[in-house]
Amino acid sequence: MSESDRERRFDHLFATTVRERLDDAGYAGGASPPAPDAVPLTYGFPYPESFPVxxxxxxxxxxxxxxxxxxxxxxxxxxxxxxxxxxxxxxxxxxxxxxxxxxxxxxxxxxxxxxxxxxxxxxxxxxxxxxxxxxxxxxxxxxxxxxxxxxxxxxxxxxxxxxxxxxxxxxxxxxxxxxxxxxxxxxxxxxxxxxxxxxxxxxxxxxxxxxxxxxxxxxxxxxxxxxxxxxxxxxxxxxxxxxxxxxxxxxxxxxxxxxxxxxxxxxxxxxxxxxxxxxxxxxxxxxxxxxxxxxYEPTLEGLLEGYETRRDAMIDALERHLPPGSSWTEPKGGFFLWVTLPEGVDAEEMLPLAAEEGVTYLPGERFYVDDGGRQGAADLGDDGVGTRSLRISFSHVSPEELEEGVAALARATEAYLE
Amino acid sequence: MSESDRERRFDHLFATTVRERLDDAGYAGGASPPAPDAVPLTYGFPYPESFPVxxxxxxxxxxxxxxxxxxxxxxxxxxxxxxxxxxxxxxxxxxxxxxxxxxxxxxxxxxxxxxxxxxxxxxxxxxxxxxxxxxxxxxxxxxxxxxxxxxxxxxxxxxxxxxxxxxxxxxxxxxxxxxxxxxxxxxxxxxxxxxxxxxxxxxxxxxxxxxxxxxxxxxxxxxxxxxxxxxxxxxxxxxxxxxxxxxxxxxxxxxxxxxxxxxxxxxxxxxxxxxxxxxxxxxxxxxxxxxxxxxYEPTLEGLLEGYETRRDAMIDALERHLPPGSSWTEPKGGFFLWVTLPEGVDAEEMLPLAAEEGVTYLPGERFYVDDGGRQGAADLGDDGVGTRSLRISFSHVSPEELEEGVAALARATEAYLE
Missing domain, CATH: 3.40.640.10 (Type I PLP-dependent aspartate aminotransferase-like (Major domain))
Incomplete structure (x- = not known):
């Protein structure tokens, strides 16, 4: 339902917290351009072969x-x-x-x-x-x-x-x-x-x-x-x-x-x-x-191998493809990397272009609260509100797709900065 | 954890609604004397054979x-x-x-x-x-x-x-x-x-x-x-x-x-x-x-037969066993009957005796809100706060057990009123 269509006749019956959020997307992190052919680095999904069916x-x-x-x-x-x-x-x-x-x-x-x-x-x-x-x-x-x-x-x-x-x-x-x-x-x-x-x-x-x-x-x-x-x-x-x-x-x-x-x-x-x-x-x-x-334990051991292989593939691809001025975290576990792109990139604005190039991600800004107390994520190499940053997940797709996705991210970044 | 043992050092951190409920059982309907041998007419459980395994x-x-x-x-x-x-x-x-x-x-x-x-x-x-x-x-x-x-x-x-x-x-x-x-x-x-x-x-x-x-x-x-x-x-x-x-x-x-x-x-x-x-x-x-x-539909049809048989068994038992001055609802579906016992019964107080006799139920009082707006359930034959009333479920046990349970309820009522 588009915002303007939203039926308003019941608005006065909502709880205060709900009323305050009406017409405000709030922390709705997931919206992404529809890009069925793009490599989805967006979500923290386990890779399907990991499921102990x-x-x-x-x-x-x-x-x-x-x-x-x-x-x-x-x-x-x-x-x-x-x-x-x-x-x-x-x-x-x-x-x-x-x-x-x-x-x-x-x-x-x-x-x-x-x-x-x-x-x-x-x-x-x-x-x-x-x-x-x-x-x-x-x-x-x-x-x-x-x-x-x-x-x-x-x-x-x-x-x-x-x-x-x-x-x-x-x-x-x-x-x-x-x-x-x-x-x-x-x-x-x-x-x-x-x-x-x-x-x-x-x-x-x-x-x-x-x-x-x-x-x-x-x-x-x-x-x-x-x-x-x-x-x-x-x-x-x-x-x-x-x-x-x-x-x-x-x-x-x-x-x-x-x-x-x-x-x-x-x-x-x-x-x-x-x-x-x-x-x-x-x-x-x-x-x-x-x-x-x-x-539980044996399945977990298999997962560790699967995720390590994927993280290695992603870091290898980042090293080979991303333009100078980019940086990223190198976690020893989990699902996610945090990438900071060169100055001048707005990762939210770049997302449709990236989707066209063949990759989706979650822009860094979406993970920040809108408040005065925050000191900025300067230590992660960004300007403090995540504009240049994005989260990519190495958990979901195959090592080959990770490589393709990161290559597409690099192309999008270069095209965006041109 | 007994009330007096309850650790209090975090009480000030709870939300207001939680703080207001501390030390107050609130609407905790389920407590029942342990009576493993009693027929449980307490809960709205489907009968186990009803499950489409x-x-x-x-x-x-x-x-x-x-x-x-x-x-x-x-x-x-x-x-x-x-x-x-x-x-x-x-x-x-x-x-x-x-x-x-x-x-x-x-x-x-x-x-x-x-x-x-x-x-x-x-x-x-x-x-x-x-x-x-x-x-x-x-x-x-x-x-x-x-x-x-x-x-x-x-x-x-x-x-x-x-x-x-x-x-x-x-x-x-x-x-x-x-x-x-x-x-x-x-x-x-x-x-x-x-x-x-x-x-x-x-x-x-x-x-x-x-x-x-x-x-x-x-x-x-x-x-x-x-x-x-x-x-x-x-x-x-x-x-x-x-x-x-x-x-x-x-x-x-x-x-x-x-x-x-x-x-x-x-x-x-x-x-x-x-x-x-x-x-x-x-x-x-x-x-x-x-x-x-x-x-879905064929399973539902089988259930109707199972529940009708149970309701019939329960009503038959109520008619045969309960003392004069008792009344009950006769629903044409669902899981529950509402029984009002003769004047002088306090169903909450009678529960341990009933459990000893071989039946458990939920006392009627537990289903009432504690407020000034309520007009009393006079039309259901009670005094307005459910003291004489109780809920029994015909959904859970077999027709034979329903009969036993109701007979035990009758014995408990008669013993209580003696």
């Missing part, structure tokens, strides 16, 4: 054979419990020790973030986010009326000096401190940056000092194919201030739409109240069997 | 064979579209003509109601509900800070005279009119009452006159095994004021956790923004195949 099919068979009457009923049966056990066991491998009362399984990590928003945020509450950050998470927080303020990040993740300065400035000015900091600590979306251990510890100190909670969205943490991971924020925290989000969207499949929250049980209790609507016990049972049958 | 298993096979890479990816593929088509075709059979832009598939009807709450309700907004109404829907509306006011209902559903009087009184007193009326028009939960056609038309006139929206939760409408159904509210409405909720939880299985909203596209657009987190494309694809393969 046979294992999922077997799991469906088993759970329907063994406990169909529970699998299909409200609440589920034994295999739902095994999913809980599987997640907890896996989190323990990640260094996060949690009990059943500290876990809530959700309909994906975004549903988890939505429930967290409902639990903690009154309209107008302050939330800090990385600048740039994942646009759909910004949209969810915006749905709850949050005032979003960006905090600088560089290749080592969120800058704790910038965070501390912002908090000090707020405190000195008598402004409210944030309730939440939303961070994607590992292989950040959109930049691929990973927060160092030292910085994680400083973020936790600041959370304690300034009395806020840290929502750590660890969608990509397990997808490290090179080097050593710093411990998850939840593993470093002893104050109960970390709310950890996990998901199987990147390690099993997005279509099974299952995520979880690990947090202090006093928080889980209230988030559980607000995460209305129950969960899909059919899917949860299938995943419970999947964990129980030992598929 | 073989058809779902086939559907899984087909969608994984034909389009696994889409089924498991963000967004899904062809079968997700076929689910949309199947729902729309089925709604047309119900008399509700809607387009793709007027449909939103959700993670169940409760998720749908939650998204509606997020879209329309600011804390403190007025919402009218039937008195009594489904306790978990009350809980979801309460999560959004709604002020709930009950409107009387009798065996013919919501009383439009009571509704009109309430609206007039509010208007005269300069009080805000409600934004939403939440109704379960057919085989209402908890009473089994069905709103007559004439009353449906009057409710719609009042919605137009007083400028509110009608959320019509039609979870049970298709489960009529006797008589003729009045048209759905959405089929009678030409003002765009009806938001219709559907679900496959009662007609396929709760475990697949899929529902939908049919409403004016201007409303669907905003509800879609607020229904954050995406949907389960794996499950949706399986259900798309299930509809596409023609399983």
């Amino acid at each position: 046979a294992a999922l099919r077997d799991a469906v068979e088993t759970v329907l054979d063994e406990e169909a009457a529970d699998v299909l009923q409200y609440g589920g049966g034994e295999y739902v419990e095994r999913l809980n056990d599987g997640i907890l066991a896996h989190e323990a491998v990640n260094g996060v020790d949690a009990t059943r009362d500290e876990l809530l399984v959700t309909n994906g990590a975004t549903h988890a973030l939505d429930a967290i928003g409902a639990t903690f945020l009154d309209p107008g509450d302050e939330v800090l986010v990385e600048s740039p950050s994942f646009v759909w998470s910004l949209a969810v927080l915006d749905n709850h009326g949050a005032e979003l303020t960006g905090v600088d990040l560089d290749e080592n993740g969120l800058d704790p000096d910038a965070l501390e300065e912002l908090l000090e400035r707020r405190e000195a000015a008598g402004q409210p401190v944030p309730k939440l900091l939303y961070t994607i600590p590992s292989f950040q979306n959109p930049t691929g940056a990973t927060l160092t251990r030292e910085r994680r510890e400083r973020v936790l100190e600041l959370a304690q000092q300034y009395d806020f909670l840290v929502v750590a969205d660890d969608a990509y943490g397990e997808l490290r194919f090179e080097g050593e991971s710093p411990p998850p924020l939840a593993a470093l925290d002893d104050s109960g201030r970390v709310i950890r989000l996990g998901t199987v969207s990147k390690t099993i499949a997005p279509g099974v739409r299952t995520g979880w929250i690990v947090a202090h049980e006093a928080l889980i209790e209230q988030i559980g109240h607000m995460a209305a609507g129950g969960t899909n016990t059919f899917t949860q049972s299938v995943l419970g069997r999947y964990f129980d049958a030992g598929h | 073989a058809a779902l298993r086939d559907a899984v096979e087909t969608v994984l064979d034909e389009e696994a890479a889409d089924v498991l990816q963000y967004g899904g593929g062809e079968y997700v579209e076929r689910l949309n088509d199947g729902i729309l075709a089925h709604e047309a059979v119900n008399g509700v003509d809607a387009t793709r832009d007027e449909l939103l598939v959700t993670n169940g009807a409760t998720h749908a109601l939650d998204a509606i709450g997020a879209t329309f309700l600011d804390p403190g907004d007025e919402v009218l509900v039937e008195s009594p109404s489904f306790v978990w829907s009350l809980a979801v509306l309460d999560n959004h800070g709604a002020e709930l006011t009950g409107v009387d209902l009798d065996e013919n559903g919501l009383d439009p005279d009571a509704l009109e009087e309430l609206l007039e009184r509010r208007e005269a007193a300069g009080q805000p009119v409600p934004k939403l009326l939440y109704t379960i028009p057919s085989f209402q939960n908890p009473t089994g009452a069905t709103l007559t056609r004439e009353r449906r038309e009057r409710v719609l006139e009042l919605a137009q006159q007083y400028d509110f929206l009608v959320v019509a939760d039609d979870a049970y409408g298709e489960l009529r095994f006797e008589g003729e159904s009045p048209p759905p509210l959405a089929a009678l409405d030409d003002s765009g004021r009806v938001i219709r909720l559907g679900t496959v939880s009662k007609t396929i299985a709760p475990g697949v956790r899929t529902g939908w909203i049919v409403a004016h596209e201007a409303l669907i657009e905003q509800i879609g923004h607020m229904a954050a987190g995406g949907t389960n494309t794996f499950t949706q694809s399986v259900l798309g195949r299930y509809f596409d393969a023609g399983h």
